[in-house]
Amino acid sequence: xxxxxxxxxxxxxxxxxxxxxxxxxxxxxxxxxxxxxxxxxxxxxxxxxxxxxxxxxxxxxxxxxxxxxxxxxxxxxxxxxxxxxxxxxxxxxxxxxxxxxxxxxxxxxxxxxxxxxxxxxxxxxxxxxxxxxxxxxxxxxxxxxxxxxxxxxxxxxxxxxxxxxxxxxxxxxxxxxxxxxxxxxxxxxxxxxxxxxxxxxxxxxxxxxxxxxxxxxxxxxxxxxxxxxxxxxxxxxxxxxxxxxxxxxxxxxxxxxxxxxx
Amino acid sequence: xxxxxxxxxxxxxxxxxxxxxxxxxxxxxxxxxxxxxxxxxxxxxxxxxxxxxxxxxxxxxxxxxxxxxxxxxxxxxxxxxxxxxxxxxxxxxxxxxxxxxxxxxxxxxxxxxxxxxxxxxxxxxxxxxxxxxxxxxxxxxxxxxxxxxxxxxxxxxxxxxxxxxxxxxxxxxxxxxxxxxxxxxxxxxxxxxxxxxxxxxxxxxxxxxxxxxxxxxxxxxxxxxxxxxxxxxxxxxxxxxxxxxxxxxxxxxxxxxxxxxx
DNA sequence: GTATGTTGTTCGGCATGGCCGAACGCTGTC
DNA sequence: GACAGCGTTCGGCCATGCCGAACAACATAC
Numbered sequence: 001x002x003x004x005x006x007x008x009x010x011x012x013x014x015x016x017x018x019x020x021x022x023x024x025x026x027x028x029x030x031x032x033x034x035x036x037x038x039x040x041x042x043x044x045x046x047x048x049x050x051x052x053x054x055x056x057x058x059x060x061x062x063x064x065x066x067x068x069x070x071x072x073x074x075x076x077x078x079x080x081x082x083x084x085x086x087x088x089x090x091x092x093x094x095x096x097x098x099x100x101x102x103x104x105x106x107x108x109x110x111x112x113x114x115x116x117x118x119x120x121x122x123x124x125x126x127x128x129x130x131x132x133x134x135x136x137x138x139x140x141x142x143x144x145x146x147x148x149x150x151x152x153x154x155x156x157x158x159x160x161x162x163x164x165x166x167x168x169x170x171x172x173x174x175x176x177x178x179x180x181x182x183x184x185x186x187x188x189x190x191x192x193x194x195x196x197x198x199x200x201x202x203x204x205x206x207x208x209x210x211x212x213x214x215x216x217x218x219x220x221x222x223x224x225x226x227x228x229x230x231x232x233x234x235x236x237x238x239x240x241x242x243x244x245x246x247x248x249x250x251x252x253x254x255x256x257x258x259x260x261x262x
Numbered sequence: 263x264x265x266x267x268x269x270x271x272x273x274x275x276x277x278x279x280x281x282x283x284x285x286x287x288x289x290x291x292x293x294x295x296x297x298x299x300x301x302x303x304x305x306x307x308x309x310x311x312x313x314x315x316x317x318x319x320x321x322x323x324x325x326x327x328x329x330x331x332x333x334x335x336x337x338x339x340x341x342x343x344x345x346x347x348x349x350x351x352x353x354x355x356x357x358x359x360x361x362x363x364x365x366x367x368x369x370x371x372x373x374x375x376x377x378x379x380x381x382x383x384x385x386x387x388x389x390x391x392x393x394x395x396x397x398x399x400x401x402x403x404x405x406x407x408x409x410x411x412x413x414x415x416x417x418x419x420x421x422x423x424x425x426x427x428x429x430x431x432x433x434x435x436x437x438x439x440x441x442x443x444x445x446x447x448x449x450x451x452x453x454x455x456x457x458x459x460x461x462x463x464x465x466x467x468x469x470x471x472x473x474x475x476x477x478x479x480x481x482x483x484x485x486x487x488x489x490x491x492x493x494x495x496x497x498x499x500x501x502x503x504x505x506x507x508x509x510x511x512x513x514x515x516x517x518x519x520x521x522x523x524x
Numbered sequence: 525g526t527a528t529g530t531t532g533t534t535c536g537g538c539a540t541g542g543c544c545g546a547a548c549g550c551t552g553t554c
Numbered sequence: 555g556a557c558a559g560c561g562t563t564c565g566g567c568c569a570t571g572c573c574g575a576a577c578a579a580c581a582t583a584c
Contacts, residue, residue, distance in 0.1 A: 010314045010571065012542065016275045017318040021335070024342030032561055042544045047562065052271045056279040057374065066561060070343040072374040073283070075381070078340015079397035080286030081332040112319065112334040119337070132394055135341035272542065274571065294532055304573045309533065328532060527583085534577070542570075548563070554556095 144207035148193035208247035213255030406469035410455035470509035475517030
């Protein structure tokens with residue numbers, strides 16, 4: 001056995017999940033042989049797993065090339081994740097009001113591994129053409145959403161997330177763990193995170209964490225747009241205030257079902 | 263064994279997939295016990311499967327209620343399905359031009375079971391607020407996309423899809439298999455399917471199938487909007503022509519890589 | 525307060541069911 | 555026409571997933 005598959009996990013299911021992720025990563029469709037050697041599993045075994053996944057329409061086989069790709073049932077499951085997402089559904093009204101208040105696009109995200117997953121996105125309220133970012137995955141260290149969440153993490157998780165790689169996306173990306181640690185402290189005190197062209201040149205974001213009744217972060221909400229417009233002297237403070245207000249309201253909303261513990 | 267699990271399938275993976283689908287169906291989160299009796303699997307077995315899926319972040323457990331729901335990795339996989347979708351990516355430019363030409367919303371869908379999955383959606387080009395329908399699933403018999411695809415199916419599949427249930431969604435939904443069969447014949451001849459308030463009162467759609475080089479349908483593209491505006495005497499024919507043109511172009515686009523077989 | 529019903533979780537042994545090596549049919553290429 | 559690559563099938567060994575039963579934690583009932 002090459003990968004000893006952590007105790008307590010069901011080997012075949014674990015392998016099936018790894019197949020799905022491999023198919024999701026590669027842009028081109030993958031064949032049985034390529035999957036087998038990439039995951040270090042016998043070819044026949046991969047075939048059996050794929051056939052089972054195919055019956056469930058989680059993967060499908062291209063009739064032309066006989067190679068495999070993700071299937072339509074995957075889209076339904078991904079959509080179901082969003083539909084059942086409590087933070088997402090609660091954020092609808094808050095995000096709408098925030099977008100109208102500041103006249104910019106609003107994004108809501110959760111931390112997933114070392115990335116922020118966008119679960120809700122409200123377009124800037126002018127009529128311009130914009131692409132929907134729901135489902136997108138952004139490195140945590142290069143967006144305000146991610147930094148806002150990280151600043152609220154308990155010390156162990158914060159240390160572990162700071163330990164990992166922080167690739168430079170633009171000249172302004174914060175890539176040094178010590179610098180980032182200080183930035184997170186400042187964000188924690190101020191209650192608002194700012195990202196200034198750290199992911200895409202010209203784009204900025206102002207965000208605040210959403211916490212549950214224990215104070216644990218469950219996600220973040222933020223305003224995104226052109227840096228020059230978002231961070232202009234005159235508007236910066238007003239936007240930060242609006243974002244923090246909305247994040248507080250949403251946090252209260254999320255924790256409302258249980259009484260806070262001391 | 264209650265469900266003998268078709269020969270050749272891997273039992274545990276099949277069960278894991280059924281768990282995921284059960285979680286996606288139920289709006290509320292499900293517990294181990296409920297899943298076990300719903301799927302007729304031993305409780306301990308369900309627990310093992312869930313733990314494996316949880317390690318892969320395909321499901322997550324609510325810390326409060328200890329119940330399970332779909333996990334964030336699911337969203338990434340669903341998104342990856344869209345990214346790898348050939349029809350979808352090729353349809354972008356066609357759908358845009360169609361939306362601008364007719365001034366209405368455009369949808370692209372594929373057949374999945376007895377439903378049409380929306381894989382691309384262009385908003386009506388006025389500035390109004392519209393909800394994004396990508397990922398939505400619509401009964402095939404109640405939308406023009408579905409009828410356009412069904413009309414191009416080979417006889418066996420067409421018969422089997424006509425055999426299933428066709429629930430009435432509005433007073434105008436076609437619920438009778440014989441009537442639908444004649445409607446499909448007419449659509450096949452004309453090359454365009456029309457749906458007039460058969461899914462939602464007031465809403466209509468005009469669509470045409472997209473076929474590969476064998477003539478097999480791979481999906482459909484259509485224009486959707488208010489019935490009175492879409493089906494007005496003056497515009498109906500023009501819209502039908504535009505839709506058919508675009509569908510033809512897309513079909514050529516999709517089949518371009520291989521030479522047509524006689 | 526105890527009693528009783530849940531829930532999710534753990535354990536260990538039986539035998540089932542998944543795994544792998546090898547062989548097959550097929551499609552393209554040199 | 556031999557070859558190399560692919561996806562697929564087969565059969566037998568034994569690892570591994572399955573299940574019944576016991577467990578702990580919680581909620582409820584009285």
